[in-house]
Amino acid sequence: MLKDFSQIKEQLSAMTKTPRLGVIVAQDEHTMEAVARAATEGLIEPVLYGRRELIEPIWERFAPEKALPVVVEEEDEQHCVSDALADVRSGHLDCIMKGKLETAVLMKAVVNKDTGIRKSNALSMLAAVQSPYYHKVFCVTDIGLMMYPDLQQKKAILENAVHLFRALGVEQPKVAVLAAVEKVNPKMPETVDAALLKEMNEKGEIQDCIVEGPISYDLCMDPEAAAIKGYSSPVAGDPDILVVPNIVAGNILIKSLTCTGNAKTCGAICGAQVPVVISSRSSPAEDKYMSIVLAAITGSRNL
Amino acid sequence: MLKDFSQIKEQLSAMTKTPRLGVIVAQDEHTMEAVARAATEGLIEPVLYGRRELIEPIWERFAPEKALPVVVEEEDEQHCVSDALADVRSGHLDCIMKGKLETAVLMKAVVNKDTGIRKSNALSMLAAVQSPYYHKVFCVTDIGLMMYPDLQQKKAILENAVHLFRALGVEQPKVAVLAAVEKVNPKMPETVDAALLKEMNEKGEIQDCIVEGPISYDLCMDPEAAAIKGYSSPVAGDPDILVVPNIVAGNILIKSLTCTGNAKTCGAICGAQVPVVISSRSSPAEDKYMSIVLAAITGSRNL
Structure with missing residues (x-):
């Protein structure tokens, strides 16, 4: 950690x-x-x-x-x-x-x-975050290179971040693939992709990490919210890596953390x-x- | 205010x-x-x-x-x-x-x-926010009812929020239509919608408010960032209403503000x-x- x-x-x-x-x-x-x-x-x-x-x-x-x-x-x-x-x-x-x-x-x-x-298959921009309201360094990705990544691109984005966290000594980073809800809904494509990424992880196609998704930001970052809603996952309350569905969500999230969350960030393009x-x-x-x-x-x- | x-x-x-x-x-x-x-x-x-x-x-x-x-x-x-x-x-x-x-x-x-x-033409869920890192109450909308609103639905979402702020005594609320960038890019549909909403406001089709967009969260919420990038707008650094492009961005933003931003929120469904x-x-x-x-x-x- x-x-x-x-x-x-x-x-x-x-x-x-x-x-x-x-x-x-x-x-x-x-x-x-x-x-x-x-x-x-x-x-x-x-x-x-x-x-x-x-x-x-x-x-x-x-x-x-x-x-x-x-x-x-x-x-x-x-x-x-x-x-x-x-x-x-x-x-x-x-x-x-x-x-x-x-x-x-x-x-x-x-x-x-x-x-x-x-x-890598895809370059992605990752922002690491130090927040006074979270117990460890986490990251948000991709925040600036791919506009609306497809499933394979999301896989590459996720793997780039895992690679970086492992280089920082986090052996088995916990990854949350964010959506607005926890239930897969075909009308919300990001929930479908999130479930597929979790499945790839379970099958060993995405390695060296634990992937959870779809998961909402609050169940992901707030263990109490997860407990109240009866949601259980090793990632809930403890993610290292947050994968966002697109550039708009990523940009809004990282800027919210810095502009109205008192967080510090740093970042790099990964995958080169x-x-x-x-x-x-x-x-x-x-x-x-x-x-x-x-x-x-x-x-x-x-x- | x-x-x-x-x-x-x-x-x-x-x-x-x-x-x-x-x-x-x-x-x-x-x-x-x-x-x-x-x-x-x-x-x-x-x-x-x-x-x-x-x-x-x-x-x-x-x-x-x-x-x-x-x-x-x-x-x-x-x-x-x-x-x-x-x-x-x-x-x-x-x-x-x-x-x-x-x-x-x-x-x-x-x-x-x-x-x-x-x-109204559309119901929308609005969250009002009190943040220790912003000088006044602002709101994020829509955060839960419409998944991927089209232009007319975004107009209704925006007008619902303006109506609510006026009921709170804010005569001419400042509205930011969020995107990842300030430049209209046809490959990023939310930037096109944002520019059209601004145009509707300028033509008087959306009244009783000042609309800016597309605008990123940092230029919107941080006057220093706007100054450094030479971005000038009455909304920059002072919005009352943030219109997000879809439910995922809205959900992530509001939960980021509460879970990792020490903000308080309250909310209601508007448009009924x-x-x-x-x-x-x-x-x-x-x-x-x-x-x-x-x-x-x-x-x-x-x-």
Whole structure:
């Protein structure tokens, strides 16, 4: 069990080899602030792709006592992307992070069949959550890449999250496939998919986790609500992973937790050869920093 | 602006005429506990439909100092329902509440074209929220009646909520139609509907409110996020009403706010001749009590 984010950071501090983070188009203040902090603390070793003359003053501002890391000098963003992805393929980088470029540009390169770094059947964006109202770190997925995933895509989303939690040391994560109800209703396709995912887990087609679904958020997160309604499941009241049916539900849930739930989050794209951090401009600096920590530790253990 | 739930209760306390609440199949402890409290405080005048011999001992337990209210003696639940709905139609009741019967049984009777109490184009379930992380009472709708509402149904859901907020004294409620993004994307039907609802509002087809959409939860609820992303709207950071695209998103959001957001909620079904309270068994007693308060005040002003 991961009690809170500090335990993830402790795992990273305890690593014998410092993970390498590739920062793509690194001349971006918001990104570099978080990168410099993690590097100054000795948690990661950055490799900066971009224009040295723009990167250097930003670095000096945020990490005045630490020498500038390796800079792979490239004029334009396309070369920054291709250099970094080549370094992922050669095993030189453990995780990558988006700097001053559009997410779409980076993702297009990541999923390219010839020159990309795809690994799983589907890439998914996962947000880990530390909430004052829940007893451990949990995650919500997918919150941003697949709009309305079908069953096979949901399976990949689920497996990506299980893979990440296992890299964090949670041997057998508990997975809740969310719906509005617990009963399968053919008029509610997400309940049908949820039941099928549970069945795949029971048959051994989805491994290394316990899947429950369909299950509503309250029976899932509140053991008292589950008890009152006579609902019994090892996942009820104790999930690690929440799989949402679509991008709207995922986006609303994660933003509800942060904007009106006092939760902290961090996140990464899973399913590529290494974790990819693409924090939003509006994310707090702390979220960006924790996303680097999450990507570094899970990327290093991404065997 | 409604700062918190206590202001709703103050409005009810200040009424000159005490609203009548019909309790259908009243021999239910969970329901009666909340009803007895509101009645003891003089906020409502209950009319209890059901079996006196079962009702009386429950009443005496929860309201020992207050005389048993009017009991309309009926053996079976169907007669309780039809008596109460007839009393709504005759103007005798200001709001009704489900006791010991299935929600589906009550709702089927409510929507019956001949003997029901329908008023709007669509009934919707609204949850009002008091959150420690938001500056005023807001609501989420629809959270339980329509699975995947189409545009006209969303319009009705929105108008039901506007009607309720106006009954609470919010003259021009601000409405956010939620999606995962702010840009209309034909591949995301909820963004198209949201833009159409905004257009209807601008053309005067939806009145007495300001509609914004599509808008994501964070730009909607967090003025800082809106500022960072350069998003400007009178609704950003200040909505009263959140319209969700479907039952799954609504259910997940409201349960996230209560289970992992420390929020209090209350709610009612809107769009009938009077508000209908159908609190879940697993709702806290406080939620049931506040739902009665909400239904009583808005039902009495339901002109």
